Amino acid sequence: MSKAKKFVVSHAPFWHNGDSIKIRSYHTMIAAIPALMFGISVYGLPAARVIALSIACAMLWELGMNYILGQESTIDNLSSAVIGMLFGMLLPATAPWWIVVIGTFLAVIVGREIFGGIGGNPFNPVLTAVAIIMLSWPDMYDYYGALVNYNPGFPMIYPLETIKFQGFGAVSEISIIDMFLGKQAGGIGATCGIGLILGGVYLIYNKVIRWEISLSFIVGLMITAHLFYVSDPTKYACPGFHLLAGYSLIGAFFLATDDASSPVNFIPMLIYGAGAGFLTVLIRNIGAYVDGVVFAILLMNLANPLIDRLRAKPLGKGIENA
Amino acid sequence: MKSSLFGSATPGFRYAISPHEIEDIPMPEQAMLFVEQPKTKDRKYVIKIGDTIKTGQNVSVFDGDASSTRASVTGAVADIQTYRGDYGQTYTALSIKTAADDMDDAITALNQSTDLDNLLPFSGNIPGAPDLTVFKQYESAIHTVVINVLDDDLLVSVNQWAAQYQTSHIKQGVGFLKNISGVKRILLIAPERMLSIINTIGVEVSVIDETYPNVLPALIMRDHLNTILPEGKSPEELGITFFKAEAIAAIGQMIATKTMPVEKIVTVVKRDGSCQNAKVRLGTPLKAVFDHLNITTRSGDRVIIGGPMRGTAVYSEDIPVLPTTDCVLIQSESDIPGVATTPCTNCGECIRVCPAEIPVNVLVRYLENGAYEEARDLCDLICCLECGLCSYVCPSKMPIFQYIKLGKHELSLIETAEE
Numbered sequence: 156m157s158k159a160k161k162f163v164v165s166h167a168p169f170w171h172n173g174d175s176i177k178i179r180s181y182h183t184m185i186a187a188i189p190a191l192m193f194g195i196s197v198y199g200l201p202a203a204r205v206i207a208l209s210i211a212c213a214m215l216w217e218l219g220m221n222y223i224l225g226q227e228s229t230i231d232n233l234s235s236a237v238i239g240m241l242f243g244m245l246l247p248a249t250a251p252w253w254i255v256v257i258g259t260f261l262a263v264i265v266g267r268e269i270f271g272g273i274g275g276n277p278f279n280p281v282l283t284a285v286a287i288i289m290l291s292w293p294d295m296y297d298y299y300g301a302l303v304n305y306n307p308g309f310p311m312i313y314p315l316e317t318i319k320f321q322g323f324g325a326v327s328e329i330s331i332i333d334m335f336l337g338k339q340a341g342g343i344g345a346t347c348g349i350g351l352i353l354g355g356v357y358l359i360y361n362k363v364i365r366w367e368i369s370l371s372f373i374v375g376l377m378i379t380a381h382l383f384y385v386s387d388p389t390k391y392a393c394p395g396f397h398l399l400a401g402y403s404l405i406g407a408f409f410l411a412t413d414d415a416s417s418p419v420n421f422i423p424m425l426i427y428g429a430g431a432g433f434l435t436v437l438i439r440n441i442g443a444y445v446d447g448v449v450f451a452i453l454l455m456n457l458a459n460p461l462i463d464r465l466r467a468k469p470l471g472k473g474i475e476n477a
Numbered sequence: 478m479k480s481s482l483f484g485s486a487t488p489g490f491r492y493a494i495s496p497h498e499i500e501d502i503p504m505p506e507q508a509m510l511f512v513e514q515p516k517t518k519d520r521k522y523v524i525k526i527g528d529t530i531k532t533g534q535n536v537s538v539f540d541g542d543a544s545s546t547r548a549s550v551t552g553a554v555a556d557i558q559t560y561r562g563d564y565g566q567t568y569t570a571l572s573i574k575t576a577a578d579d580m581d582d583a584i585t586a587l588n589q590s591t592d593l594d595n596l597l598p599f600s601g602n603i604p605g606a607p608d609l610t611v612f613k614q615y616e617s618a619i620h621t622v623v624i625n626v627l628d629d630d631l632l633v634s635v636n637q638w639a640a641q642y643q644t645s646h647i648k649q650g651v652g653f654l655k656n657i658s659g660v661k662r663i664l665l666i667a668p669e670r671m672l673s674i675i676n677t678i679g680v681e682v683s684v685i686d687e688t689y690p691n692v693l694p695a696l697i698m699r700d701h702l703n704t705i706l707p708e709g710k711s712p713e714e715l716g717i718t719f720f721k722a723e724a725i726a727a728i729g730q731m732i733a734t735k736t737m738p739v740e741k742i743v744t745v746v747k748r749d750g751s752c753q754n755a756k757v758r759l760g761t762p763l764k765a766v767f768d769h770l771n772i773t774t775r776s777g778d779r780v781i782i783g784g785p786m787r788g789t790a791v792y793s794e795d796i797p798v799l800p801t802t803d804c805v806l807i808q809s810e811s812d813i814p815g816v817a818t819t820p821c822t823n824c825g826e827c828i829r830v831c832p833a834e835i836p837v838n839v840l841v842r843y844l845e846n847g848a849y850e851e852a853r854d855l856c857d858l859i860c861c862l863e864c865g866l867c868s869y870v871c872p873s874k875m876p877i878f879q880y881i882k883l884g885k886h887e888l889s890l891i892e893t894a895e896e
Contacts, residue, residue: 163779163813164790166879168865171814174872274822365825419825419838469860470695470833471708
């Protein structure tokens with residue numbers, strides 16, 4: 156047979172839908188733009204500085220890890236840029252540079268690379284870093300202290316903390332609509348409800364995140380919050396308030412939906428999302444921490460390998476003879 | 478590709494819309510016959526260069542009857558070579574310098590009778606490669622015959638063409654099947670748009686939704702026969718067998734004309750994605766088909782036998798059109814999607830598209846590390862229907878389908894070694 160022409164051989168299928176990790180990373184970053192722009196417009200240049208440094212550091216940490224392990228560089232899939240961006244969005248605008256450097260190290264290296272890189276992390280890398288920092292430098296996420304010098308034209312209240320110590324009545328001056336529009340203290344990219352919802356819908360539309368997780372997270376959170384609210388309306392906040400305060404929405408659309416640490420089967424996704432929403436309210440209302448999203452999602456990450464075993468029986472399995 | 482927003486269902490791939498235009502490819506100067514080589518080491522060639530072969534003749538390559546084929550051309554053997562296929566399968570390739578057709582005695586014998594016994598020797602060697610031996614092998618246990626009017630991959634329209642233009646032959650083929658003892662039910666699987674033609678055949682018809690991969694046997698059994706194909710079993714073990722419409726047409730043609738059908742329809746998909754059907758003599762090298770259709774191939778192209786989702790890429794264009802060759806697809810170098818070594822990110826896209834509901838995300842982790850037995854026991858490797866959708870949607874561009882095929886192949890080797 157003639158060997159003159161060399162054809163390319165490979166395995167079926169010979170088509171691909173063109174999706175890639177890089178495209179998914181771009182989608183995530185585009186989805187974060189509304190919330191991020193709002194944060195930067197409120198807090199100004201310091202916020203932009205935190206985000207930029209965070210993205211750059213996260214990518215450099217991954218590049219450094221690639222270099223040490225002698226691997227091909229993997230930063231061009233932008234997954235660590237997304238990690239850096241999300242980590243920055245959770246920080247207050249006044250966060251010092253060193254916490255960004257340490258935080259991105261914890262997220263990229265400790266949270267992900269030591270488990271084998273992309274796809275290998277058992278916990279959400281961003282939340283791993285946030286949790287470690289919350290325990291090591293508790294003041295870092297004290298938004299009252301951090302944002303004391305800001306006067307953006309609306310009451311600089313961090314609603315969750317106020318409720319925790321003074322009851323629901325203490326936040327009567329801040330309306331649900333104001334919170335929806337982002338008029339509250341909080342992380343750079345975590346306060347603007349409408350921006351996060353827009354981003355979440357964009358991600359769901361482009362199938363970057365799994366809608367089951369986001370939806371069940373929100374439903375789980377609201378049902379639990381409602382039960383508390385009914386039991387004592389003066390002490391506990393209403394469901395809408397819980398949804399718009401703290402990290403709830405960024406958690407529902409950007410954090411709980413991290414690919415590697417969340418389930419992929421239908422029922423497990425619902426359990427995972429609802430469980431994280433339930434735990435969030437539980438920690439907020441009767442736990443020690445002001446915001447429960449971080450630990451709620453990390454706890455559900457822990458349960459993920461177990462609950463993801465709940466799946467439909469595949470076609471033809473377990474049938475002896477029909 | 479369309480897919481619904483909350484896409485829990487399979488992507489909306491549709492099978493080919495209508496039979497494409499047909500082009501006659503003339504008899505090539507040099508044809509090629511492929512004979513599967515037995516795996517045994519000590520084998521002796523009984524054929525040599527210079528031997529003449531008649532159309533319809535039973536061509537044995539080695540002593541013993543294990544490996545033979547029915548010649549589709551008349552001519553002299555010009556060359557004997559070995560062709561290596563996928564997964565270690567080897568073939569003996571006989572190049573034949575073609576001459577005017579001279580019918581072998583085996584074909585003249587068809588004038589006497591066209592019973593199952595007379596047609597059996599041609600089983601697998603006529604267009605569509607119908608396997609009639611199942612009726613002997615399973616001793617009248619086959620009770621249901623399913624005839625598929627759709628093709629088993631995208632873009633292909635060979636069976637649709639047969640249903641549209643060879644309806645009378647299909648009718649005769651169906652009549653032949655009805656006379657086989659044990660066969661109680663004959664079911665035609667057809668898309669709704671072809672019902673007006675299909676209904677003239679006069680046999681039970683079941684309408685199929687034309688979404689890929691509904692044509693796979695296990696899914697047809699589930700959707701149209703209310704039978705679940707148990708893992709690792711063949712449909713024949715449950716008394717059900719599948720034929721392509723083209724194969725039934727070929728059987729009908731054989732009965733009607735008392736000759737062996739030697740021309741087959743092949744869908745040729747060109748570089749730009751346009752499709753054309755060609756009527757080709759079995760054994761025609763792909764190169765002759767390309768030349769006639771003004772297709773030039775270059776180094777770096779990909780030539781695929783079968784469709785875009787489930788076909789096989791080949792390394793030579795000297796390969797002949799075989800009874801099973803329904804489609805030839807050519808891809809330019811720039812259109813070839815690559816695979817990558819990126820690990821699985823657990824995005825869940827494969828889980829959404831898998832028609833068999835296999836935990837692909839976990840399965841691929843076992844397969845990557847060569848843990849084939851765990852893949853079989855824990856992740857239902859054997860349940861895979863081999864549709865290729867998981868690889869198609871993977872953002873990491875992992876060759877998941879290849880891992881699965883390799884895993885199944887390795888397991889079969891382990892099982893043979895244990896026996």
